Amino acid sequence: MVEIATQSLKRLIFIVVVLSYSVFQAAAWVSEEEPIDSLQTGTEQLDSPVNTEEHPAEHADEHNGKFEPGKFIMDHIGDSYDWHIATFGEKHFSIPLPVILYTSEKGLTVFMSSAFHHGHESHNDFYISSSEKYKGKIVYLNEANEEVRPLDISLTKNVTGLLISMIILVWVFLSVAKSYRKREGKAPTGLQNLLEPLILFIRDDVARSSIGEKHYMRFMPYLLTVFWLIFLNNVLGLVPIFPGGANVTGNIAVTLVFAVITFAITSFSGKAAYWGHVFWPPVPHALKILMIPIEIIGVFIKPFVLMVRLFANITAGHIIALGFFSLIFIFGGIHVGAGYGVSIVTLIFTVFMTMLELLVAFIQAYVFTFLSALYFGMAVEEHHH
């Protein structure tokens, strides 16, 4: 009896935790965009008791009052110069991040993104563009009064998110490495115990099986680093508030770098057999005309696919979750009651999606690592059968 009671209690606690997490997530995502504000101004629901209390109507002036899900979603999956935490009424809470710009005329310019006052002011002639071409990016006007992008190496939200994840990664694995040294030859404990199965999984089922006993150790550092970095960033991307929430692995620049490194390692470790297979494939001579271009294109397609797969999967997950939240405000725009009604459905869907995205976070990190290992394996293969 006691057992059943504790079991159902555990289940209840689990449900409560998951639900409260989802509410929190919804609240965090939603508050960033202050759509309730927009709701109020856009419709005649000003006298709704909950809304009027929290959001006086006078903040509405700077918003056009219409909820735009496309803009809402794109703003969240894109990069930005500051890290938005939440918005209460008209107060924006965000972490200012350093902006680093270089132009041939002005040289190096460094300042905090708070100088822009959330994109409303310019600083040192730099301002955040709202034109079609450079939307959301820092630009300045040249002599011809055209918007020009400076060389922009600002520590944006994504860069900061990446750096935070890297600090976590280095800290975790250095401490794990220390515990390996300290407890040499003994059974693993704690964090070491938690991470070891995945390290072994990467080593035995990814690297060793696809690269081969002879060469796999050479590629282990890259494979492990890329796996953990992608996995950690995928998971952090699911956490709605700082230090999570940055769509790092859903950004094509990040996946491009990973794919290019995989491509570079594959090409540099490619043996005669690999290049021979590319430039002189073992097919009948008549087919060679067809196969050689295909093989050469294939060399570039492989990393390209790696890049797109990771980017698209993670971005899609974010878009779906944000899309569900947008539903609340779209329906809320029609009627506040409908908004609250849809929010329940949205919550359920978001819980489901978050579970699914956790799975995707692991699968995509695994797939990227596995395919990289497969390409390395092809590159170092000694002979063809």
Place this chain on the structure above:
Amino acid sequence: MGLVNPDFGLLFWTLISFSIVLFILGKFAWKPILKSLKDREVSIESALKSAEDAKMEMHKLQADNEKIILEAKSQRDILIREAREVKETIIREAKTEAGAEASKLIKNAREAIENQKAAAITDIKNQVTELSIDIAKKILERELSSPEEQKKFIASLLKQVNPN
């Protein structure tokens, strides 16, 4: 579209930071972790192997022990059988010897008895002879006085002989 346009700043920072992280983790995390994993695997494998060896050794020892015990048992049986045989032989020999001795003693005794008997008979014979001669002598000395007297005399003589 901004979404699929890689941003230079992010490219730049990703490349730099990833290279640094790869270097740091590769040198100070993955290398020792993979090494100690390998070491542990090797040590576990060797421990398992030595355990297996020890088991085999024990089995061998056990078999040896059994063999030794069996050998000892058969040795013991042989010893017991031999001892029994020895005992029986000794008893048999003792018996025969004792029998021989006894018969020899009996024979000797019989011989001695025989000798004594013969000697006694000879002695009796001699005494009888002497007595006869004595009697004869006395008869001859008292010759013919009377036949009655003679008969009386002979009877008294005989009386003298008789008591022994």
